[in-house]
Amino acid sequence: MQNIEFTLNGSQIEVSIDPRESLLHMLRNRLGVFGPKEGCGKGECGACTVLVEHNAVNACIFPAGKVDGLEVVTIEGLQQGEHLHPIQQAFIDTGAVQCGFCTPGMILSAKDLLDHHHKPSRQEIRRAISGNICRCTGYSKIIDAIEYASKDVSKS
Amino acid sequence: MKKQAYQVIGKSLPRSDAYDKVTGKARYTVDVEVPGMLHAKVLRSPYPHAKVVRIDVDRAKSLPGVAGIVTWENTPRVLFNATSTHTQSPPPFEAVKDQYIFDNKVRYVGDEVAAVAATSPEIAEEAIRLIKVDYKILPAVMTVEEAEETSAPRIHEDKNNSNMIGSPIENNMGDIQEGFKCSAHTVECTYTFPVQKQCQLEPQAALAMKAEDGRMMVYSTTQAPHPTRKILSDIFSLPMNQIRVANPPYVGGAFGVRIGFSAKAEPIAVALALLTEKPVKIVYSRDEDFIASETRHAGTIRVKLGFSDDGIIQAADVESRMNGGAYASWSVDVNGAINSRALTIYRIPHLHFHGYSVYTNTTLAGAARGFGAPAPTYAMEMTVDKAARTLNMDPIAFRLKNIIQVGDAWSAPFPCRSTGLKECMERGKKRIGWDDFSKKSYDSNHPRYLRGVGMAVGNHISSAFPFQTDYTGANVYVLPDGSVQVETALVEMGTGVKTTLGQIAAEVLGVPMESVWVKIGDTDSSYDIGGQASRSLYAGGSAVKKAAEAVREQILAYVALKQDCTVDNLDLRDGWIWVHNEKAMPFSEMTQDADYHNVQFSRLEKHKTDNALSWHAHFARIKIDTWTGKIFVEKLVAAHDMGKAINPQIVEGVIEGGVSMGIGYALSEEITYDHHGKQIQDSYHKYMLPTSMDYGEIEPIIVEAHEPSGPFGARGIGENSVAAVAPAIMCAVRNLLGIDVTELPLTPERLLKQIALNK
Numbered sequence: 015m016q017n018i019e020f021t022l023n024g025s026q027i028e029v030s031i032d033p034r035e036s037l038l039h040m041l042r043n044r045l046g047v048f049g050p051k052e053g054c055g056k057g058e059c060g061a062c063t064v065l066v067e068h069n070a071v072n073a074c075i076f077p078a079g080k081v082d083g084l085e086v087v088t089i090e091g092l093q094q095g096e097h098l099h100p101i102q103q104a105f106i107d108t109g110a111v112q113c114g115f116c117t118p119g120m121i122l123s124a125k126d127l128l129d130h131h132h133k134p135s136r137q138e139i140r141r142a143i144s145g146n147i148c149r150c151t152g153y154s155k156i157i158d159a160i161e162y163a164s165k166d167v168s169k170s
Numbered sequence: 171m172k173k174q175a176y177q178v179i180g181k182s183l184p185r186s187d188a189y190d191k192v193t194g195k196a197r198y199t200v201d202v203e204v205p206g207m208l209h210a211k212v213l214r215s216p217y218p219h220a221k222v223v224r225i226d227v228d229r230a231k232s233l234p235g236v237a238g239i240v241t242w243e244n245t246p247r248v249l250f251n252a253t254s255t256h257t258q259s260p261p262p263f264e265a266v267k268d269q270y271i272f273d274n275k276v277r278y279v280g281d282e283v284a285a286v287a288a289t290s291p292e293i294a295e296e297a298i299r300l301i302k303v304d305y306k307i308l309p310a311v312m313t314v315e316e317a318e319e320t321s322a323p324r325i326h327e328d329k330n331n332s333n334m335i336g337s338p339i340e341n342n343m344g345d346i347q348e349g350f351k352c353s354a355h356t357v358e359c360t361y362t363f364p365v366q367k368q369c370q371l372e373p374q375a376a377l378a379m380k381a382e383d384g385r386m387m388v389y390s391t392t393q394a395p396h397p398t399r400k401i402l403s404d405i406f407s408l409p410m411n412q413i414r415v416a417n418p419p420y421v422g423g424a425f426g427v428r429i430g431f432s433a434k435a436e437p438i439a440v441a442l443a444l445l446t447e448k449p450v451k452i453v454y455s456r457d458e459d460f461i462a463s464e465t466r467h468a469g470t471i472r473v474k475l476g477f478s479d480d481g482i483i484q485a486a487d488v489e490s491r492m493n494g495g496a497y498a499s500w501s502v503d504v505n506g507a508i509n510s511r512a513l514t515i516y517r518i519p520h521l522h523f524h525g526y527s528v529y530t531n532t533t534l535a536g537a538a539r540g541f542g543a544p545a546p547t548y549a550m551e552m553t554v555d556k557a558a559r560t561l562n563m564d565p566i567a568f569r570l571k572n573i574i575q576v577g578d579a580w581s582a583p584f585p586c587r588s589t590g591l592k593e594c595m596e597r598g599k600k601r602i603g604w605d606d607f608s609k610k611s612y613d614s615n616h617p618r619y620l621r622g623v624g625m626a627v628g629n630h631i632s633s634a635f636p637f638q639t640d641y642t643g644a645n646v647y648v649l650p651d652g653s654v655q656v657e658t659a660l661v662e663m664g665t666g667v668k669t670t671l672g673q674i675a676a677e678v679l680g681v682p683m684e685s686v687w688v689k690i691g692d693t694d695s696s697y698d699i700g701g702q703a704s705r706s707l708y709a710g711g712s713a714v715k716k717a718a719e720a721v722r723e724q725i726l727a728y729v730a731l732k733q734d735c736t737v738d739n740l741d742l743r744d745g746w747i748w749v750h751n752e753k754a755m756p757f758s759e760m761t762q763d764a765d766y767h768n769v770q771f772s773r774l775e776k777h778k779t780d781n782a783l784s785w786h787a788h789f790a791r792i793k794i795d796t797w798t799g800k801i802f803v804e805k806l807v808a809a810h811d812m813g814k815a816i817n818p819q820i821v822e823g824v825i826e827g828g829v830s831m832g833i834g835y836a837l838s839e840e841i842t843y844d845h846h847g848k849q850i851q852d853s854y855h856k857y858m859l860p861t862s863m864d865y866g867e868i869e870p871i872i873v874e875a876h877e878p879s880g881p882f883g884a885r886g887i888g889e890n891s892v893a894a895v896a897p898a899i900m901c902a903v904r905n906l907l908g909i910d911v912t913e914l915p916l917t918p919e920r921l922l923k924q925i926a927l928n929k
Contacts, residue, residue, distance in 0.1 A: 049194025
């Protein structure tokens with residue numbers, strides 16, 4: 015076992031991990047953070063997407079030990095009190111949510127995009143979520159949501 | 171008729187589950203944890219067909235942390251069918267029950283041999299590796315042709331003298347010989363279809379435990395809680411009321427893969443929970459989900475169509491042969507659906523259908539979104555397109571001459587009371603720019619690219635009636651504070667039913683949407699056959715509407731008495747009681763008053779069991795790269811008539827998702843087998859599931875032809891948009907290249923081969 019310290023959704027965390035375990039395993043099984051989902055366990059579907067130092071990563075294939083000293087944000091960390099992040103609100107308003115299993119990962123991939131690129135084209139949005147699989151929506155309303163949110167995010 | 175002004179339905183209100191889902195608070199079966207729970211893993215067969223001679227579990231058992239091991243030797247020898255259909259089929263339909271939790275024979279690569287419960291998934295996994303199994307390998311059959319040979323090995327020796335699953339489906343109307351005799355033209359073709367996987371994001375999962383009330387509690391990813399409970403009750407000889415099956419409350423997609431058991435997650439979890447007397451959770455890995463849970467049926471369909479000089483269809487002869495895989499699941503019923511999807515779109519005076527499925531040593535085929543629809547819709551629509559070409563007629567004009575109208579005779583066991591198919595075709599045609607694109611066009615700057623359009627139509631059911639029992643109980647009651655509780659066992663697997671059922675109750679009771687809470691996915695609500703057959707809104711909505719209307723009557727009678735007026739002078743709207751068109755008191759004040767007088771407003775209702783077809787026309791604009799063989803769908807216009815759209819935004823979303831699955835079916839998705847009988851595509855990447863980069867824009871169009879049998883005129887929409895996508899795309903391919911695509915998916919390799927053959 016190995017002790018690591020990192021920032022999770024703004025709080026300082028200290029946790030003892032198995033050096034072989036994934037970030038997703040640590041979040042779900044040790045810390046009870048269930049927002050990130052496991053859809054494949056192989057980095058193919060993006061349901062486990064979280065932000066490490068503001069960059070979207072597949073937590074299921076990201077070694078837990080690597081977040082030592084870094085900042086991790088999961089879907090649970092996006093909301094400011096009662097206020098949803100504009101991307102979360104956009105997903106609700108445009109009807110981008112169906113079964114919801116891909117939603118946390120989609121939103122965090124979108125956040126990575128909009129944090130780095132204020133006015134992405136639809137093609138750039140498609141590229142940014144191309145590692146996130148959704149079987150319910152056909153992606154249409156997810157792309158709408160991110161485009162809609164980009165207007166809100168760039169205003170703020 | 172006076173157009174009614176609705177307050178809540180027909181509006182794109184935000185989904186009531188959206189907040190939970192965008193904040194990460196939504197709970198799924200994979201997220202459920204209880205103290206002291208064990209984790210289960212399954213040992214699966216590496217062979218497609220073998221006798222299990224001996225299982226040695228001694229080493230696995232002695233591994234620290236292992237709490238229990240189940241095999242065929244210590245689990246009930248009760249045959250079942252893991253789906254709702256052969257649990258809910260009324261006579262004369264004959265149930266085909268051919269599965270045990272574990273058997274002493276394995277019938278496909280991935281078939282269950284044993285399962286271990288341990289204190290961690292890792293220990294369970296290690297224990298699985300320590301189980302030693304002696305197999306006697308048997309010859310395997312992978313295709314329909316192999317399985318039909320007289321010398322073929324029998325996959326279920328006890329069933330009958332062949333590998334046929336149940337009995338064939340036969341349908342006759344008119345006189346087929348006569349029909350072809352009076353046809354000036356005939357066209358005929360056979361089409362071949364691949365195995366498609368549902369690919370729902372949440373893997374199969376269940377958690378079973380003895381609950382505090384003494385019952386067996388099963389959290390599950392099922393899309394049919396009540397049928398699942400019924401199958402568990404049969405296997406474990408427990409009364410149905412001693413088992414509770416519930417989603418916790420969400421299901422991460424389903425698409426037909428768990429209409430009944432989630433593969434075998436539920437019975438394995440229950441068997442281990444009974445053995446170890448501890449809670450047991452099982453979550454399939456993605457590759458297990460791929461190889462060991464149901465798929466769409468692969469197979470072939472032959473269509474022969476006869477028509478007159480002026481383009482009137484006279485006769486259709488359709489034959490289907492489906493690969494059912496190792497266990498029956500939905501394999502009998504699928505041919506009923508194929509018959510219905512192929513032969514209810516057009517007026518066909520003389521028709522004949524014959525269809526059956528056979529056992530093979532492949533993953534069992536079951537239900538998949540658009541049950542039975544994509545293959546026959548493809549075969550029929552490609553043939554109809556060909557017929558129109560034979561006559562040099564515009565394919566839309568040909569179809570308009572032949573589509574079913576209200577009151578027409580057809581072979582479905584319920585009448586056609588409404589259809590907006592004509593409007594779907596007209597509006598879709600305009601939106602895609604049919605007249606501009608219907609001629610072959612080269613991109614003048616890039617002669618390697620071809621651009622063009624194609625179209626196809628289809629329909630789908632709104633319930634499972636009369637093929638299964640089909641009913642939903644809905645309980646609606648008003649609480650003393652004026653809030654409304656709606657209870658059904660329908661499942662929120664993404665289709666929006668938690669929202670739309672709430673909209674229906676809110677509309678009827680004249681309360682704001684926020685006042686209504688909808689309980690879902692739990693056998694502790696009244697009986698229901700689950701989220702399947704595009705029925706949740708049509709059947710469940712009808713039940714909720716009927717119950718809410720009864721509650722409304724109770725309220726009006728109570729208020730009339732209080733206000734000393736007749737109910738005609740009363741209304742419920744916007745959360746208020748209106749007397750003589752004036753606001754008299756808030757709804758909540760009235761309910762509090764009723765409570766003080768020992769009055770409760772409540773009703774449990776069941777809908778009037780019925781069925782109706784929803785209609786659609788799809789138009790594809792594609793770009794073919796003739797160098798690489800790659801087809802890109804630039805635009806897919808999907809015009810759908812689902813009767814009243816209770817929530818248009820949800821309807822659009824559902825259409826778009828189905829279209830995406832249809833594009834995958836047409837161009838990339840397929841599971842094939844290696845020469846050891848092992849599935850080659852067992853992960854998302856190998857399987858080529860469409861991503862956000864793989865096609866252009868999907869444009870849904872909503873057409874609302876009022877359906878008399880549906881709630882507020884609504885019909886089903888859930889599964890409608892998968893089937894017509896492939897024929898729309900391939901009609902465009904035929905326009906551009908003159909190729910009749912007879913095998914799906916049309917991968918770049920297959921297209922290049924076709925182009926080379928055609929040269």
